[in-house]
Amino acid sequence: MxxxxxxxxxxxxxxxxxxxxxxxxxxxxxxxxxxxxxxxxxxxxxxxxxxxxxxxxxxxxxxxxxxxxxxxxxxxxxxxxxxxxxxxxxxxxxxxxxxxxxxxxxxxxxxxxxxxxxxxxxxxxxxxxxxxxxxxxxxxxxxxxxxxxxxxxxxxxxxxxxxxxxxxxxxxxxxxxxxxxxxxxxxxxxxxxxxxxxxxxxxxxxxxxxxxxxxxxxxSRALRKLEIHFATSVPKEAFARVAGVRDVAVNNGVLRCTVVGTLDALIKAAAQFQVINVITHEPSLEEIFLTYYGGGESHAA
Amino acid sequence: MLRNVFLKTVRDQSRALLFWGFGLVGLSLYATLFYPTIRDMPELNKLVEGLPEALKVMFLGEMGDFTSPVGYLNTELFFLWMPILFLVFTIGFGSGAIAGEEERGTLDLLLSHPLPRWRVVAEKFSAMVVASLALAFALWVGLAIGVTAVNMDISLGRVAEATLSGSLLGLVFGMVTLALGCATGNRGLSIGGAGALAVAAYILNSFARLTEVLKPYRKLSPFYYHVTSDPLANGLNLGDAGVLMGLIVALLVVALITFQRRDLAV
CATH class of the missing domain: 3.40.50.300 (P-loop containing nucleotide triphosphate hydrolases)
Structure with a gap:
C-alpha cells in the first residue's frame, strides 16, 4: 500500500x-x-x-x-x-x-x-x-x-x-x-x-x-540579516571576505551584513574585536525568494 | 440539541420560535375575540360592498359574508396577514440557512466535516418545515381558544386545514429564498429575490380577478393555491395543496443541485 x-x-x-x-x-x-x-x-x-x-x-x-x-x-x-x-x-x-x-x-x-x-x-x-x-x-x-x-x-x-x-x-x-x-x-x-x-x-x-x-x-540556505555592535570602530576589510557574508557595511563600529548558511565564520571573525551586541533580523519571504529563487519572472498582475 | 445540523438549526431558532409563537397566539386571540362586535353589525357588509373592487381584491380576499365566521377569519387572517407573517419568517429562515452561514464564514468549518452538502441542505430544509409547522400549530391553538371562547360556528378541523395551507404557501417562498442562497451564496439577494417574487405573486393573484388580461396567468401565483379553494370553508383542496408541495420539492431539488456544484465563498 x-x-x-x-x-x-x-x-x-x-x-x-x-x-x-x-x-x-x-x-x-x-x-x-x-x-x-x-x-x-x-x-x-x-x-x-x-x-x-x-x-x-x-x-x-x-x-x-x-x-x-x-x-x-x-x-x-x-x-x-x-x-x-x-x-x-x-x-x-x-x-x-x-x-x-x-x-x-x-x-x-x-x-x-x-x-x-x-x-x-x-x-x-x-x-x-x-x-x-x-x-x-x-x-x-x-x-x-x-x-x-x-x-x-x-x-x-x-x-x-x-x-x-x-x-x-x-x-x-x-x-x-x-x-x-x-x-x-x-x-x-x-x-x-x-x-x-x-x-x-x-x-x-x-x-x-x-x-x-x-x-x-x-x-543550509538560511538567510539572516545581522547587525554587530563593537566597542570601537572596526575595519570593513576584516569582514568583506568572510565566507557566506555579503552586503557588508561598516559605520561607527556597527557592522551590517547578510549571512547565508551558518554564522560560524562571521562570529569567529568578529571575536577578534570587542563585541557589545548582536542583532539578527529574519529576512522576509520576498528577500529569500529573491536570493534563492530569482524572485520569479511572473510580475504580470 | 447539538447532535446534528437539523437539531442545531432548530435550537438556533428556538428563541425566535417562542416569540413568534406567542405573537401568533396573541394575534389569533385578538382576531377571534373581536368577532362578536363584527357579528352584531350586519350593516358592515353593506359598507364593505361599497368599497372599490381594487381595494377589496387587494386586501380583503374573496369574501362572501364578512360577518360570517368563515368570511371574517379569511378576511382578517388567512387572506393577507397569515401569509405575510409566515413569509417573513420563512424568508428569514431560508436566507440564514446556507447563504447566512456562508457569509458569516461558518459554512467552511461545517462542510470540512464528513457531511455531504446535500445533507446539510436537507437538514436545514427539514428544520424550516418543522419550524413552520410549529408556528402553524401556535396559530391554530390561539384560534381554537378564541373560537371556543366566543362561540364561533366554525370547525377547528377546517381552521387547521386553512392554517396548514398558509404554512405551505410560506414554505414555498422560504424555499425560493433557500434555493437562491444555495445557488448564489448571497443572503441579501436571496431575501430580495424571494420578497420581490412574493409581492409580485400576491399582486398577480389579486388583480387577475379584475383584469381579463391577467386572468390566464393567475395560476402562476402560488397565492392562488392557498386562496381560491378557500380551505377554511371547504377544507384543504388536495390538488392545490399538492401544487404547493410540488413547488417546495422542485425548489428543494434546485437548491440541492446548485449547491452541490458550486465553489463555497471563503
Whole structure:
C-alpha cells in the first residue's frame, strides 16, 4: 500500500480570470509534517480548500488518502482535522457546545481528550464564543481540528493569534501527532515557524510552487540579516571576505551584513574585536525568494 | 440539541420560535375575540360592498359574508396577514440557512466535516418545515381558544386545514429564498429575490380577478393555491395543496443541485 497521503497533479484554480493556483504538484507522505510556505495571497488557502472539496479545480486533480477529492470528499473529510485560515465559529454557542456539536458531526469524540486539549491550551470552554478574544477562538479552532485524532491535520496559518507560550504548546501537539504517525499539512507565511516544525517545505509564490525542499536544505540556505555592535570602530576589510557574508557595511563600529548558511565564520571573525551586541533580523519571504529563487519572472498582475 | 445540523438549526431558532409563537397566539386571540362586535353589525357588509373592487381584491380576499365566521377569519387572517407573517419568517429562515452561514464564514468549518452538502441542505430544509409547522400549530391553538371562547360556528378541523395551507404557501417562498442562497451564496439577494417574487405573486393573484388580461396567468401565483379553494370553508383542496408541495420539492431539488456544484465563498 502506498504511503502517499496527499497528491496533487496539475492542480489549477482560477476564480473567473483571477489566479488562485496554477499547476500545483505536491506529494505528502504518511507521518510527514509538510510546511506550505508562501506570502499572503500566494494560493495557500486555495490549495487547502481544493483538498477539502470546498472549491473545485479549474483543471488538474487532487487526491487525499488515494481518493479523489471530487468524488470521495466525505470519506476523506472523515479522516481530516481542519483549521480554517479565516476561522469563523458559531458565536452564540459556548466553547464546549461548539466542540460537542462538531464532535457529533465527526461521529462522536472522546470528551476526556477534548478537556485535556483545552487544559493544555488554557482555553476556557464555558464562555460564549462571542466574548472570546481572537487568541481564544484560534485555540478552539485548534482543539476541534485535533479532538477526533485525525490521520491528517490540515492547518491553515495555525499559530496566528496565539501568544508565544501557546505557540510552544501547539508545536508540541504537532510533535506528538507526528510521533503517532499522523500527517500534518501546515501553511504559514513565517519561515522560522516552518523551520521549527516541518520535515519538508513546499514554497508557493503567486500561485505556483517554486520549490519543495527538505528542512536541511532550507536551513543550509538560511538567510539572516545581522547587525554587530563593537566597542570601537572596526575595519570593513576584516569582514568583506568572510565566507557566506555579503552586503557588508561598516559605520561607527556597527557592522551590517547578510549571512547565508551558518554564522560560524562571521562570529569567529568578529571575536577578534570587542563585541557589545548582536542583532539578527529574519529576512522576509520576498528577500529569500529573491536570493534563492530569482524572485520569479511572473510580475504580470 | 447539538447532535446534528437539523437539531442545531432548530435550537438556533428556538428563541425566535417562542416569540413568534406567542405573537401568533396573541394575534389569533385578538382576531377571534373581536368577532362578536363584527357579528352584531350586519350593516358592515353593506359598507364593505361599497368599497372599490381594487381595494377589496387587494386586501380583503374573496369574501362572501364578512360577518360570517368563515368570511371574517379569511378576511382578517388567512387572506393577507397569515401569509405575510409566515413569509417573513420563512424568508428569514431560508436566507440564514446556507447563504447566512456562508457569509458569516461558518459554512467552511461545517462542510470540512464528513457531511455531504446535500445533507446539510436537507437538514436545514427539514428544520424550516418543522419550524413552520410549529408556528402553524401556535396559530391554530390561539384560534381554537378564541373560537371556543366566543362561540364561533366554525370547525377547528377546517381552521387547521386553512392554517396548514398558509404554512405551505410560506414554505414555498422560504424555499425560493433557500434555493437562491444555495445557488448564489448571497443572503441579501436571496431575501430580495424571494420578497420581490412574493409581492409580485400576491399582486398577480389579486388583480387577475379584475383584469381579463391577467386572468390566464393567475395560476402562476402560488397565492392562488392557498386562496381560491378557500380551505377554511371547504377544507384543504388536495390538488392545490399538492401544487404547493410540488413547488417546495422542485425548489428543494434546485437548491440541492446548485449547491452541490458550486465553489463555497471563503
Amino acid at each position: 502506498s504511503n502517499t497521503v496527499i497528491r496533487t497533479q496539475g492542480l489549477t484554480k482560477f476564480y473567473g480570470r483571477q489566479r488562485g493556483v496554477v499547476d500545483v504538484n505536491i506529494q505528502v507522505e504518511r507521518g510527514e509534517v509538510f510546511g506550505y510556505l508562501g506570502p499572503n495571497g500566494a494560493g495557500k488557502t486555495t490549495t487547502i480548500r481544493l483538498l477539502l472539496d470546498l472549491i473545485r479545480p479549474t483543471r488538474g486533480q487532487a487526491s487525499v488518502f488515494q481518493m479523489d477529492t471530487r468524488r470521495r470528499g466525505v470519506a476523506i473529510r472523515r479522516r481530516i482535522g481542519y483549521l480554517p485560515g479565516e476561522l469563523a465559529l458559531y458565536e452564540n454557542l459556548t466553547g464546549a457546545e461548539l466542540l460537542r456539536y462538531l464532535g457529533h458531526l465527526h461521529g462522536g469524540v472522546e470528551w476526556r481528550y477534548v478537556a485535556q486539549l483545552a487544559a493544555r491550551l488554557e482555553c476556557d470552554l464555558s464562555q460564549r464564543i462571542r466574548s472570546h478574544s481572537h487568541g481564544n477562538k484560534q485555540k478552539l479552532g485548534l482543539i476541534q481540528a485535533f479532538m477526533h485524532r485525525p490521520e491528517l491535520l490540515i492547518l491553515d496559518e495555525p499559530s496566528m493569534g496565539l501568544d508565544p507560550l501557546m505557540q510552544q504548546e501547539f508545536y508540541r501537539l504537532i510533535g506528538e501527532a507526528k510521533a503517532e504517525g499522523r500527517t500534518v499539512f501546515l501553511s504559514s507565511h513565517i519561515l522560522p515557524e516552518v523551520e521549527r516544525v516541518c520535515d519538508r517545505v513546499g514554497i508557493i509564490r503567486e500561485g505556483r510552487i517554486i520549490a519543495v525542499e527538505d528542512l536541511a536544505t532550507l536551513k
